Amino acid sequence: MAEKKESYAQAMEKLEDIVSAVEKDELDIDQLSEKLKEAQKLVRFCKDKLYKADEEIKKIMEGEDN
Amino acid sequence: MGKEPLSLYELNAMVKQALNESLPEAYWIQAELSEVRSNTTGHCYLEFVQKDLRSNNLIAKARGTIWANVFRMLKPYFEESTGQAFVSGIKVMVQVTVEFHELYGYSLTVIDIDPTYTLGDMARKRREILKQLEEEGVLTLNKELEMPLLVQRIAVISSASAAGYGDFCRQLEENPYRFMFYPRLFPALMQGNQVEESVIAALNEVNDRRDDFDAVVIIRGGGATSDLSGFDTYLLAANCAQFPLPIITGIGHERDDTVLDSVAHTRVKTPTAAAQFLITHMHQADESLEELAQTLVSFVSERMEKEHSRLTDLTNRLPLVIKNRTIREGYLLEQLIQRIHVGIARNLTNKKHRLMLLEQQVNDASPERLLKRGYSLTFKDGKVITDSAQLKPGDLIITRLAKGEVSSEVK
Numbered sequence: 001m002a003e004k005k006e007s008y009a010q011a012m013e014k015l016e017d018i019v020s021a022v023e024k025d026e027l028d029i030d031q032l033s034e035k036l037k038e039a040q041k042l043v044r045f046c047k048d049k050l051y052k053a054d055e056e057i058k059k060i061m062e063g064e065d066n
Numbered sequence: 067m068g069k070e071p072l073s074l075y076e077l078n079a080m081v082k083q084a085l086n087e088s089l090p091e092a093y094w095i096q097a098e099l100s101e102v103r104s105n106t107t108g109h110c111y112l113e114f115v116q117k118d119l120r121s122n123n124l125i126a127k128a129r130g131t132i133w134a135n136v137f138r139m140l141k142p143y144f145e146e147s148t149g150q151a152f153v154s155g156i157k158v159m160v161q162v163t164v165e166f167h168e169l170y171g172y173s174l175t176v177i178d179i180d181p182t183y184t185l186g187d188m189a190r191k192r193r194e195i196l197k198q199l200e201e202e203g204v205l206t207l208n209k210e211l212e213m214p215l216l217v218q219r220i221a222v223i224s225s226a227s228a229a230g231y232g233d234f235c236r237q238l239e240e241n242p243y244r245f246m247f248y249p250r251l252f253p254a255l256m257q258g259n260q261v262e263e264s265v266i267a268a269l270n271e272v273n274d275r276r277d278d279f280d281a282v283v284i285i286r287g288g289g290a291t292s293d294l295s296g297f298d299t300y301l302l303a304a305n306c307a308q309f310p311l312p313i314i315t316g317i318g319h320e321r322d323d324t325v326l327d328s329v330a331h332t333r334v335k336t337p338t339a340a341a342q343f344l345i346t347h348m349h350q351a352d353e354s355l356e357e358l359a360q361t362l363v364s365f366v367s368e369r370m371e372k373e374h375s376r377l378t379d380l381t382n383r384l385p386l387v388i389k390n391r392t393i394r395e396g397y398l399l400e401q402l403i404q405r406i407h408v409g410i411a412r413n414l415t416n417k418k419h420r421l422m423l424l425e426q427q428v429n430d431a432s433p434e435r436l437l438k439r440g441y442s443l444t445f446k447d448g449k450v451i452t453d454s455a456q457l458k459p460g461d462l463i464i465t466r467l468a469k470g471e472v473s474s475e476v477k
Contacts, residue, residue: 022365043359061250
């Protein structure tokens with residue numbers, strides 16, 4: 001679980017890296033679309049964390065209620 | 067007739083009268099409550115004590131009474147002002163009249179109370195606890211924990227039946243952004259004298275599964291003023307200060323922070339405010355995500371635009387560049403051709419001169435000229451003879467002169 005907790009922060013960090021690379025013009029055009037795709041994936045991942053129920057967490061939360 | 071004994075009643079009546087006469091006023095006193103009982107009649111019965119500051123031994127004690135008509139107003143006034151239940155163990159400043167009853171003896175009747183004294187005493191106790199925690203180096207430990215970017219898995223320490231917990235869950239559930247939260251209740255008593263023990267037990271339970279949670283929320287329904295003294299204890303504060311997850315408190319009171327509030331990572335007033343805090347925290351995470359995504363999009367489109375205009379620029383410049391280049395190449399070519407012409411001409415002239423010179427030299431060196439000057443050439447079998455040793459007697463030789471040839475035989 002600790003790992004899962006980290007991953008939002010990790011995703012954000014990766015996203016920051018991509019943004020800063022684009023910002024600094026460190027990517028050539030070939031890389032750009034690839035990185036953009038990756039960024040989109042990261043954003044979707046983060047949004048899911050915010051808005052979609054995580055069944056695994058729910059299970060853990062309810063697991064000890066019995 | 068030496069002895070005319072008084073009845074006990076008569077003596078007590080005399081004591082009563084003496085007291086009434088010598089202590090007729092109302093007096094403000096400071097004392098600790100060692101016992102507080104109220105019954106169905108609404109009267110409140112107390113025991114006041116004073117302890118020796120050093121040894122903590124009792125050095126004074128008195129019973130006290132607050133009549134129902136006074137107690138009805140005095141109790142809520144005191145509790146609202148202090149956030150402290152009117153219970154045993156607290157220090158109070160009360161205005162009393164001194165009573166003596168023939169049957170019940172000495173007692174004090176409370177007619178007024180000054181909550182500021184109790185507040186001061188509570189504040190002093192809180193300061194002492196905070197100071198101790200500071201000296202132990204744990205006071206700010208919980209505050210120093212980093213609140214995770216997402217706080218969704220929430221261990222809630224509260225009383226299950228309290229309205230506060232319901233408010234909290236409803237507020238989270240109905241958050242306008244539709245964020246996901248996973249609250250889980252760890253029930254604890256939130257008032258009375260078992261608060262400390264009960265909340266610490268709940269904290270221990272959370273601690274056993276701390277990887278399952280992002281933060282702890284300690285809440286308790288607001289509304290009626292009730293006992294907060296349970297949140298002002300050293301043990302609870304020390305537990306919270308050193309707890310491995312950030313703690314958010316919303317224990318519903320308006321007065322100064324309790325010790326628990328002081329050591330918690332984040333302090334808000336009510337359970338609803340605690341929920342709001344979590345929602346805002348999520349909203350911030352969402353916004354910074356949104357911001358990053360926006361930045362990325364704008365940078366990428368800016369970059370693409372830049373590349374596009376670079377391409378256009380290059381395309382536009384290309385014909386001109388090519389034309390210039392062609393012209394320059396043409397010119398270079400022209401120059402080369404020119405140089406070749408000049409070179410060839412110069413070369414030819416040189417060669418002519420050399421040829422003429424050679425011709426001259428050849429002419430000068432030709433045998434005809436030598437022959438004309440009287441030299442002759444001698445051949446044998448068509449070969450020129452330059453040494454007499456090449457010849458022997460009887461050989462036929464031919465001598466060539468400037469004009470004609472002579473044949474001879476060697477002797």
